[in-house]
Amino acid sequence: xxxxxxxxxxxxxxxxxxxxxxxxxxxxxxxxxxxxxxxxxxxxxxxxxxxxxxxxxxxxxxxxxxxxxxxxxxxxxxxxxxxxxxxxxxxxxxxxxxxxxxxxxxxx
Amino acid sequence: xxxxxxxxxxxxxxxxxxxxxxxxxxxxxxxxxxxxxxxxxxxxxxxxxxxxxxxxxxxxxxxxxxxxxxxxxxxxxxxxxxxxxxxxxxxxxxxxxxxxxxxxxxxxxxxxxxxxxxx
Numbered sequence: 001x002x003x004x005x006x007x008x009x010x011x012x013x014x015x016x017x018x019x020x021x022x023x024x025x026x027x028x029x030x031x032x033x034x035x036x037x038x039x040x041x042x043x044x045x046x047x048x049x050x051x052x053x054x055x056x057x058x059x060x061x062x063x064x065x066x067x068x069x070x071x072x073x074x075x076x077x078x079x080x081x082x083x084x085x086x087x088x089x090x091x092x093x094x095x096x097x098x099x100x101x102x103x104x105x106x107x108x
Numbered sequence: 109x110x111x112x113x114x115x116x117x118x119x120x121x122x123x124x125x126x127x128x129x130x131x132x133x134x135x136x137x138x139x140x141x142x143x144x145x146x147x148x149x150x151x152x153x154x155x156x157x158x159x160x161x162x163x164x165x166x167x168x169x170x171x172x173x174x175x176x177x178x179x180x181x182x183x184x185x186x187x188x189x190x191x192x193x194x195x196x197x198x199x200x201x202x203x204x205x206x207x208x209x210x211x212x213x214x215x216x217x218x219x220x221x222x223x224x225x226x227x
Binding site: 032034036041042043044045046049087089096098099100101 | 114142150151152154199201214215216217218219220221223
C-alpha cells in the first residue's frame with residue numbers, strides 16, 4: 001500500500017458543480033499536509049495548507065481527519081480554470097511524500 | 109511571495125553529454141532544496157535532498173554518480189545529469205522551502221521545471 005493515496009482520476013465535472021477530493025495517508029506520524037495544483041507540463045503550485053481545524057480559501061475548503069488519516073479538498077462553484085491535477089502532499093519527519101494526483105476536467 | 113527560479117526551462121542534448129540545471133531561491137535563503145523527476149502522466153518522484161554545504165541525500169534507486177548535486181550557497185543548487193541517455197528524458201523540478209520551523213513542515217515553492225530531452 002502506498003503511503004499517500006488519492007482518488008484515481010480523471011474527474012469530469014460540469015462547470016459550477018462542487019468537487020471533492022480525498023487523500024489517505026498510512027503513517028500516523030505524518031505532521032503536515034498540503035494540497036498542490038499542477039497544470040499540464042508545469043510545476044506544482046501550492047494551493048493550500050491543511051490544518052486540523054479545517055481551513056477555507058474562497059471556493060476551496062480543506063479538511064484534515066487525523067483519526068481516520070485522510071485529508072480532503074472541496075472546490076465549490078467549479079470553474080473551467082480549475083482544470084488541473086491536484087496533488088496531496090504529506091510531510092513526515094524528513095520525508096515529503098506526494099500522492100499520484102487526481103486529474104480534474106471541468107466541462108463547459 | 110517566495111520565488112524559486114530554475115534554468116534552463118528546456119534543453120535538448122545528445123546522448124552521452126552532460127546537462128546542468130540550476131535552481132535559485134531569489135528572495136529567501138534555502139538551506140534545503142529538493143530535486144524531483146516527473147515522467148509523463150506520473151507523479152513527482154523525489155530524487156534527492158540538497159543541503160547547503162554538505163552532500164546531498166539521495167533517494168533509493170537514484171544514482172548519485174549520475175545525478176550530481178551541488179548546493180554551494182544558500183540560494184543556489186545545481187543538478188548535473190552526467191552521460192545522459194534517452195531514458196533520462198524527463199521533467200526535472202526543484203523546490204525549496206521557506207518560513208516557519210522545520211523545512212519539511214513548511215510549504216514548498218517550486219522552480220518552473222526543466223524539460224530534458226536526450227536524443
